[in-house]
Structures are given as structure tokens and as C-alpha cells.
Amino acid sequence: MLNFKTITITTSSATLVIVACCMLFSISWFWISAPITLWLLATIIGSFSMPCNFFLTSFTSNKSLTSNKIAITFDDGPHPEFTYSILDLLDRFHTKATFFCIGKHIKSNPEVLKEISARGHSIGNHSYSHGNFIDFSSVSKWLEEIQKTDAIIKELTNDTPSLFRPPFGVTTPNIAKAIKETEHRVIGWSNRSFDTALKNKDLVLKRIIKHLSPGGIILLHDTQPNTLYILERLLLHLKQHQFEAVTVNELLNEI
Ligand SMILES: [Zn+2]
Incomplete structure (x- = not known):
């Protein structure tokens, strides 16, 4: 189930992996913006969509x-x-x-x-x-x-x-x-x-x-x-x- 907790854990992990790759393999730091943007987008959509039960269970x-x-x-x-x-x-x-x-x-x-x-x-x-x-x-x-x-x-x-x-x-x-x-x-x-x-x-x-x-x-x-x-x-x-x-x-x- 995609909710605030799972999206935060997933995007934080992805950010850490990208940071490590940037440091080890000289990949562009630009890629860090991808998980951050994804987290922001999911959070905004989740805020406005109660049926998604993103932050809490609602009926x-x-x-x-x-x-x-x-x-x-x-x-x-x-x-x-x-x-x-x-x-x-x-x-x-x-x-x-x-x-x-x-x-x-x-x-x-x-x-x-x-x-x-x-x-x-x-x-x-x-x-x-x-x-x-x-x-x-x-x-x-x-x-x-x-x-x-x-x-x-x-x-x-x-x-x-x-x-x-x-x-x-x-x-x-x-x-x-x-x-x-x-x-x-x-x-x-x-x-x-x-x-x-x-x-x-x-x-x-x-x-x-x-x-x-x-x-x-x-x-x-x-x-x-x-x-x-x-x-x-x-x-x-x-x-x-x-x-x-x-x-x-x-x-x-x-x-
Ligand atoms: Zn009202």
C-alpha cells in the first residue's frame, strides 16, 4: 500500500543510494532531485486525495x-x-x-x-x-x-x-x-x-x-x-x- 510512510522510506533510501553513487562514480548530483520531487509530488497528491488513505484511514x-x-x-x-x-x-x-x-x-x-x-x-x-x-x-x-x-x-x-x-x-x-x-x-x-x-x-x-x-x-x-x-x-x-x-x-x- 502506497502511503506517506512507505513513500518516505522508499525515496529516502533512493536519495542515499544516489548520494553514494554521486560520490563513488562521479554521477551528476542532479539525480538527487528525482526522489525529492517524487516525494513532494506524492505528498501533495496524497494531501488532496482522502480515498488514497495516504496519511490516515478515512471513510x-x-x-x-x-x-x-x-x-x-x-x-x-x-x-x-x-x-x-x-x-x-x-x-x-x-x-x-x-x-x-x-x-x-x-x-x-x-x-x-x-x-x-x-x-x-x-x-x-x-x-x-x-x-x-x-x-x-x-x-x-x-x-x-x-x-x-x-x-x-x-x-x-x-x-x-x-x-x-x-x-x-x-x-x-x-x-x-x-x-x-x-x-x-x-x-x-x-x-x-x-x-x-x-x-x-x-x-x-x-x-x-x-x-x-x-x-x-x-x-x-x-x-x-x-x-x-x-x-x-x-x-x-x-x-x-x-x-x-x-x-x-x-x-x-x-x-
Ligand atoms: Zn468545510
Whole structure:
């Protein structure tokens, strides 16, 4: 399995061999750049690709499912307006979802978080600040981000989240070390809607439907004005095609 450890050992060994060859056989020192470039490339690609499990084990779907279950997830909330509308819509369709919440947004909207929990949905940790440069954080900063958010969720719902979704879906060696300590289950997605980038609601919906498959995890955001429109049509489509939307925990517990 190609992961951070194996690629680091392999490229370090290759670098040592090349150094020895350069010294013994007068080979050009230029060749040292080859394993270093390979390590850099693999590390960058691994950071942005959660299904590769490059730095840590994550769950992006449950391919072993034989039933038509999928999980709908909402990131970046709770939002004081959109989240309530989404909760009402989910109730209308008797559907449970998973909300990956940001600590500082929970702090501003504690009642919304309580409502998510009261209506029987799952709540996951999505860091405290979700800052633009959060991926460069140290292990201790990651621990602070995760534990601070866990504490607020626990205080408001009496439940500590077992799930964590890294901001931007990026993983790093430091997140891996922090997660080893906090023991969260790291969750990605298999069906990315691009709802924050695409302004055309129907195009977003079309993308999700095109990539629907049993055991899949759909990524949406409850901070977007278009989400309600997309979700309503998605839930209708799921109903018509006998898909059942469940929480991430329920989807993965069937592994
Ligand atoms: Zn996010």
C-alpha cells in the first residue's frame, strides 16, 4: 500500500543510494532531485486525495453495502437561516442526515445545533475555525481545533461526536497525529456536489444524481442559499429510485 510512510522510506533510501553513487562514480548530483520531487509530488497528491488513505484511514463510502442506502452530509454550519429550512425539509421526507459543524459557527448559533440534535440527525466535528491556512497547523493546534469543537458539541447536546471531517478535505501528517490521539473516525465523501463553486442549481443536482451509488456519501453545505432547492429535488429523486438516506454512522456500521 502506497502511503506517506512507505513513500518516505522508499525515496529516502533512493536519495542515499544516489548520494553514494554521486560520490563513488562521479554521477551528476542532479539525480538527487528525482526522489525529492517524487516525494513532494506524492505528498501533495496524497494531501488532496482522502480515498488514497495516504496519511490516515478515512471513510469516503461503504462499497460493501448491498442495500440502496446513501448518506447526505452538510458541511460548514450551523447557519441561522438555511439550516432550519433544511431540517424542516428533511423532516418532510422522514430522512436523517449528518451535519459536520464548525466550532465558531456553533458558538454563534447554539440553538440551531441543539435543533439538529433534537431532530435525530448526526453531528460531526469540522474543526473550530476552518481557517484558510488551517492545513499548515501544528499537531497541538489541530488538537485544540478538534477538542474545542468536541467540547462545545458535548455541552449543547450531551454527546461527543465520533466523526471528524477535515476542512477542505485535505489531510496532513499533523492531522493524522492529532486524530490518533482523539480517535475520531475521519469522513470524506464519494459524491461531491461542488455546490459552493457552481451557481447553477440544476447542474449541481445533475452532478449528484449522476454519481449516485449505494453506500455513497454526498457532500452538500447548509450555508448555501441554493441547498434547499437542490435537496428537495434530490430527496424526491431518491424516493422515486428507492434510495434510503441514512446518517454516516448508520451507513458505515453496516461495513
Ligand atoms: Zn468545510
